Amino acid sequence: MSGKPAQTRASGDEVAVDDRSVAARLFAILDAFGAPTGATSLTLTLTAIAQRANLPLSTTHRLVAEWVSWGGLSKHENGQYSLGMKLWELGVQTPTARNLRTIALPYLEDLYETTREHVHLAILDGRDALYLEKLSGHHVVRLISRVGARLPLHSTGVGLVLLAYAPTDVVQEYLATSLQRFLPRTVTEPEAVRKRLAEIRLIGIARMSEEMTAGSSSLAAPIRDRTGQVVAAVSIVTRTTDTVDPEQEQAVRLAAQGVSRALGYRRAQQ
Amino acid sequence: MSGKPAQTRASGDEVAVDDRSVAARLFAILDAFGAPTGATSLTLTLTAIAQRANLPLSTTHRLVAEWVSWGGLSKHENGQYSLGMKLWELGVQTPTARNLRTIALPYLEDLYETTREHVHLAILDGRDALYLEKLSGHHVVRLISRVGARLPLHSTGVGLVLLAYAPTDVVQEYLATSLQRFLPRTVTEPEAVRKRLAEIRLIGIARMSEEMTAGSSSLAAPIRDRTGQVVAAVSIVTRTTDTVDPEQEQAVRLAAQGVSRALGYRRAQQ
DNA sequence: CCGAGAACTTCCACTGAATGGAAGCGCAGG
DNA sequence: CCTGCGCTTCCATTCAGTGGAAGTTCTCGG
Numbered sequence: 001m002s003g004k005p006a007q008t009r010a011s012g013d014e015v016a017v018d019d020r021s022v023a024a025r026l027f028a029i030l031d032a033f034g035a036p037t038g039a040t041s042l043t044l045t046l047t048a049i050a051q052r053a054n055l056p057l058s059t060t061h062r063l064v065a066e067w068v069s070w071g072g073l074s075k076h077e078n079g080q081y082s083l084g085m086k087l088w089e090l091g092v093q094t095p096t097a098r099n100l101r102t103i104a105l106p107y108l109e110d111l112y113e114t115t116r117e118h119v120h121l122a123i124l125d126g127r128d129a130l131y132l133e134k135l136s137g138h139h140v141v142r143l144i145s146r147v148g149a150r151l152p153l154h155s156t157g158v159g160l161v162l163l164a165y166a167p168t169d170v171v172q173e174y175l176a177t178s179l180q181r182f183l184p185r186t187v188t189e190p191e192a193v194r195k196r197l198a199e200i201r202l203i204g205i206a207r208m209s210e211e212m213t214a215g216s217s218s219l220a221a222p223i224r225d226r227t228g229q230v231v232a233a234v235s236i237v238t239r240t241t242d243t244v245d246p247e248q249e250q251a252v253r254l255a256a257q258g259v260s261r262a263l264g265y266r267r268a269q270q
Numbered sequence: 271m272s273g274k275p276a277q278t279r280a281s282g283d284e285v286a287v288d289d290r291s292v293a294a295r296l297f298a299i300l301d302a303f304g305a306p307t308g309a310t311s312l313t314l315t316l317t318a319i320a321q322r323a324n325l326p327l328s329t330t331h332r333l334v335a336e337w338v339s340w341g342g343l344s345k346h347e348n349g350q351y352s353l354g355m356k357l358w359e360l361g362v363q364t365p366t367a368r369n370l371r372t373i374a375l376p377y378l379e380d381l382y383e384t385t386r387e388h389v390h391l392a393i394l395d396g397r398d399a400l401y402l403e404k405l406s407g408h409h410v411v412r413l414i415s416r417v418g419a420r421l422p423l424h425s426t427g428v429g430l431v432l433l434a435y436a437p438t439d440v441v442q443e444y445l446a447t448s449l450q451r452f453l454p455r456t457v458t459e460p461e462a463v464r465k466r467l468a469e470i471r472l473i474g475i476a477r478m479s480e481e482m483t484a485g486s487s488s489l490a491a492p493i494r495d496r497t498g499q500v501v502a503a504v505s506i507v508t509r510t511t512d513t514v515d516p517e518q519e520q521a522v523r524l525a526a527q528g529v530s531r532a533l534g535y536r537r538a539q540q
Numbered sequence: 541c542c543g544a545g546a547a548c549t550t551c552c553a554c555t556g557a558a559t560g561g562a563a564g565c566g567c568a569g570g
Numbered sequence: 571c572c573t574g575c576g577c578t579t580c581c582a583t584t585c586a587g588t589g590g591a592a593g594t595t596c597t598c599g600g
Contacts, residue, residue, distance in 0.1 A: 056588080061549065082364070095312050098418075147371075328560055328578085349576085
């Protein structure tokens with residue numbers, strides 16, 4: 001109702017201009033719900049979103065409203081916002097997620113039933129192993145992994161398998177950076193990693209022991225599509241024991257082969 | 271390099287202006303990948319996106335590029351676009367999807383193991399049952415349902431359970447519209463549906479038979495959170511048989527109770 | 541009960557970012 | 571070689587988005 005001009009920009013001050021596009025700002029808002037403060041920041045207030053996205057409050061308000069009206073964010077009674085169901089709906093439509101998961105799930109279930117261990121399905125995405133699926137039973141054991149998590153390639157069973165069958169330039173680039181050591185047994189030396197990769201290609205299975213989480217080991221095997229390319233990896237994560245259980249190895253191999261066959265892979269001329 | 275003005279808008283012609291905001295246009299692009307032509311249109315060309323989103327090609331080009339740079343869409347070698355992994359990553363972070371799924375999955379696995387039937391987990395979203403999870407084994411039987419699918423409330427086991435415990439105004443509104451009859455046995459008459467809902471509330475389980483898919487029946491039970499509110503439903507879908515298997519009913523009930531307990535529900539004073 | 545403060549919502553003049561028609565490019569088929 | 575189709579780039583125009591500020595609501599403490 002007032003007639004006063006609102007914009008009163010400070011005269012000589014150098015204002016760091018924000019040259020992000022509208023789209024980039026919208027994305028920044030969603031990214032605010034990502035991993036920043038870690039695990040449990042799944043719900044944010046408007047102000048918190050504005051801070052994380054580094055946007056003025058009024059702009060945030062308007063853009064958040066756009067997200068909410070579309071369903072990408074949802075507003076709760078208490079005024080907090082969280083990621084909306086629409087994102088989930090579209091997310092599960094993502095081709096790789098949808099197809100791989102659908103096809104692999106039954107085999108993962110079988111693997112879980114026969115071994116009763118944590119079962120993982122992961123793909124290579126950028127420099128990480130991206131966890132597509134996880135079956136865990138009622139174990140009290142907490143693992144770092146969860147669906148949607150990203151874990152390093154060199155310290156996880158699935159990661160090492162994915163790396164073993166990745167294009168050489170990917171391996172090259174990955175090993176060019178310094179690899180984080182999580183536990184004393186984590187292999188971080190590039191040449192040592194290369195040796196392991198070669199061994200994995202030879203025997204078709206990766207054996208990890210106490211390299212990411214104390215007390216747990218894993219067995220992982222590659223999943224191939226109809227072109228023979230490795231597109232994913234399955235693993236089971238067990239409590240570390242002295243002996244390697246050949247039956248477990250067999251179970252992991254069978255699961256990987258089952259999924260591969262379902263994807264159209266026909267055993268190559270051995 | 272030319273100096274000619276590009277914009278040569280037809281003079282007297284009435285141009286239907288598009289008053290969608292940038293955000294709305296961006297969303298329209300994602301929606302183009304949704305359900306429009308049905309199931310398998312998971313990959314589109316630029317032109318196809320422009321058509322479906324009803325946007326000029328150049329605008330589409332620019333906005334699609336924004337999505338791609340963020341990871342919401344990904345561009346394949348052949349020039350086709352599909353939903354990107356980023357959407358999946360954010361999607362699985364969605365609170366309800368994440369929490370419910372994580373908590374429920376082990377119980378769903380148990381249910382699958384004991385019954386060996388299709389297992390479903392769904393929530394009420396708008397006027398539909400939204401399928402959060404589905405375990406299916408290697409059955410050849412094709413079901414309509416899949417993760418992320420939306421199916422009607424009155425013709426599915428989970429749907430009817432969700433409706434039975436929904437707020438009265440939701441029920442009112444749902445029954446106010448005409449309900450689709452899929453098969454001869456689908457109950458579509460509002461009063462008849464209300465009767466079923468009352469029965470479900472009484473016995474705590476929904477029994478459906480040949481109301482959505484010929485030859486299959488389902489048993490569904492409600493999942494409650496710590497406040498006692500019904501937040502989801504589990505079901506098994508079986509081939510229709512003459513007799514009701516009390517053990518199956520028991521298994522479904524147990525699964526629902528298990529999840530409810532895990533969500534913090536303590537059996538109310540009966 | 542009132543006042544301070546924090547968080548959210550609305551307002552609106554200004555402007556630069558988004559727009560989209562057209563031209564340019566690249567490729568496949570005739 | 572030409573034609574047609576689909577994608578990419580260009581850029582003058584303009585209007586949608588912007589964000590500072592004022593208004594509103596809610597909570598907490600005195």
